[in-house]
Amino acid sequence: IEGLAAYLPTVGLKWTRGERVQTSRFNQLLKQAKSSEHYETINEVVLRSQSQAVYDTDNQGHFGLNLDRYAHFTSPIRRYADLTVHRALIRALKLGSDGQSDEERSKLEVVAEEITHAERRAMAAERDAVDRFIALYLSDKIGSEFAGRITGVTRFGLFVRLHETGADGLVPISTLGQERFEHVEAEHALVGLETGTRFRLGMSVTVRIEEAQPVTGGLLLDILTPGEKGPKPKSRFRHGGPPGGRRSGKPWKGKKGRRR
Structure with a gap:
């Protein structure tokens, strides 16, 4: 709930910290967000704020x-x-x-x-x-391009779900661009320290398959859609780069391209 309360102001909505959590309040929030371009993201953050x-x-x-x-x-x-x-x-x-x-x-x-x-x-x-x-x-479609949506944002990269297959793959932070990117947790976004370019939860993107591992079920993706423009993050790491922030280079080779 704390994460939800921190995220909502970034998309123009309010959640009073400490207020009693009720089903009707969630329904009211989702009704408010229905016309927002961030509706899918808000709905996903609401779901993640609830325990299994x-x-x-x-x-x-x-x-x-x-x-x-x-x-x-x-x-x-x-x-x-x-x-x-x-x-x-x-x-x-x-x-x-x-x-x-x-x-x-x-x-x-x-x-x-x-x-x-x-x-x-x-x-x-x-x-x-x-x-x-x-x-x-x-595995025989390496280099092919697919439309998808960012479903997870972490300090080491983005998770994208492909519309066509429902597959989840990882876009390593090291492949996003020449600048350093910071994980802004409250916004569920990776934000460029120099330009403010951001990749956020729920963003529609086009990706290219770089690697598919049937043994582990892992997918590595390269994002083709430019990041959205926005303000630079207010970070104390601006000049030195944040922990986990990385510049572009060789793609990170993870074993499993799926968010847990």
């Missing part, structure tokens, strides 16, 4: 749906969480003999923790598999 959901034995409600009481299950059953809730309902409503046992109820906290971790692992495995297959698909 976890399975719990205590009824915590559902923040996104603005519900005080919430249970996650589907029919037909697809997940162990579904099975657990269905068996609890069978016991509570006395619908049969195959409801949840006392022993199973006593282990619910452990079960909730385990299925949360299992879901995270499954999501990571899915991402890794998709990364590898997309990198394999793009």
Whole structure:
């Protein structure tokens, strides 16, 4: 939330520091931003400001749906969480003999923790598999140009998602230009110390594929779209270059071109 509060003033919106976080407030903010050229970025920063959901034995409600009481299950059953809730309902409503046992109820906290971790692992495995297959698909398209959007900004470079495939690749900071670039965290941007040229979260860009590694799923990209013009950053590193700021040179060779 602190990051969101710091970012919004840079796009002309306000978030009072310390105010109570409510679903209605997020909805109001997104409604205000609907006509803004930065809408996609604002929406992404709002999503990142919220913690991931976890399975719990205590009824915590559902923040996104603005519900005080919430249970996650589907029919037909697809997940162990579904099975657990269905068996609890069978016991509570006395619908049969195959409801949840006392022993199973006593282990619910452990079960909730385990299925949360299992879901995270499954999501990571899915991402890794998709990364590898997309990198394999793009490995014979080295030098090809694609349209995309900046989805991540770090001190070592930019992450760009390609519209055509949904692939995520890294643009190393060392390839952005002859000047040094500083990571301005509040703006979610890399900003040139000499000219104020900036590459920001949500910016539409064209990139060229420089390297694709099917084994790791990594993509290295070269950005072709010029940076946007803006004011120079107020930085104490202006003359010496910021930690992590780099001049152009040989592309950084990372193992994995994906933001985590």
